[in-house]
Amino acid sequence: MSNTLYCTAFLGVEVVASGSLQHVVTTVKDALNDRDLTQLLIFDDSTGKPIDVDFRGKTEDVLQRLEEHFGSSAGTEWNQQSARRVGRPKLGVVSGEVTLLPRHWEWLKSQPGGASVTLRKLIDEARHAGEQQSSIRASQEAAYNFMTAMAGDFHQYEEALRALYAGDRVRFYHFIDDWAPDIRHHVKKLAANAFPENE
Template sequence: MQSSPAQISCTAFLEKDCLAKGTIQHVVATVKDTLEDSKFVQLLIFDDLTGKPLDIDFRGNTVEVLERLNSQVGHIPDSNEHEQPARRVGRPKLGVVSGEVTLLPRHWDWLKAQPGGASVTLRKLIDEARRTGENEGKVRAAQEASYHFMTAMAGDFPQYEEALRALYAGNEDLFYGLIDHWKPDIRDYIKTLAKGAFKQEES
C-alpha cells in the first residue's frame, strides 16, 4: 500500500551530516530553501521505514518541487472515503468458520487432552505462530532497513563488513560496539533503524 506524503518520515544527509528530518514535505522544503543547487549532488534523503534513498526531483522552486512530489506519491484519501458502515444493534458475529483438518490419531489424542479441547488448542497454536511470524518479520525489516542505509552511507567505514555480519547474526552488543566510533550522525541514524533488528529475550 502506498503511503501518502504526510505519512512518510525521512532524513536528509549532506555528505555524512544529517541536514533535516521529519515529514517528507518538511525535509524537502528545508533542503530546497537551504541548499544551493550545486549541493544537491551531495544530498541523499532516506525513508525512515525502509532505509532506502528517495528519488526527489528538485527542479524549480520550492512550491513546484512540493507539488510534483505530492502528485508522484499519489492521492491522499479523503477522511470520508473509507467510512465504516453503521453497525447493527444485536449480537456480534464471532467470525468462526468451520473447516476440515486432517491429523494422525496421536495428534487428535493430544489435542483432545488439552484444556478446552481441540478447537481451543488449535486456535491458540495458530495465534502463537502468527505472533512469532510477525516478530520475525519486524526483525527482518529492521535488519534490511539498516543494511540499505549502511550500504549507501557507511560502505567505506572501518569494520563495515564485520558490523553487517553482527547485524544479521543478531549479535547486538558486537554490532553497536563496531559502529560506536563511526560518524555520529550516521551512527545515530543506524541505531534508530536497527532498534527492532535484534530479538528480545522473553522474560
C-alpha cells in the same frame, strides 16, 4: 501528501532534516543552496533506501513532482502498508474442517481447554513468531540499505553487517561505535527491530 512517508536527509555525514518527505523537502529547499542540494541524500526511514528528489524550480514545483510520482507508483505501496496496520480484525468464531491423524486428535483432546482452544493458541504463537521474524528481517534490510549507501567505507563496516545479520546487538553497537554520530544514530534507529526480543 495523503500517505505520509517519513525520511531523513543527509549532507555528508550530518542530518540536515528529518520528518515527513514534504517537511524535509521544504526545509532543505529553503535552507540549502543549489550546490548543497546536488549532494544531499534523502533516505526512506522504513526501508533505508535513497529517495530521488528533483530540486529544480520552486519548492511548489518540487512538491508537485513528488505528489505526482508518489501518488502513482509508491503511493500504492504506502496504501498497502497503512492498510496492513489498521486495527485488528473483528473477533468471531468461524467453524471449518480440520483433517488430522488420530494421534494429533488424541493429543489435542488431552490439552487443557480441548482441541479448539489448543489450536487457537498454537496458531497465535505461530503468527506471533512469524510477525517477529518479518519485523527483524525488515529492520535488518533497512539498516543494510542505509549502511551500504552511507557507511560502506567506514571502519569495521563488514564486521558490523555480520553482527547485524547474526542478531548480535552488543557486537553490532561495538563495531559502529566510532562512526560519525548522525550516521551511527540513524543506523541504530533503523536496526531497532533487527534483534530478537529476548536478547
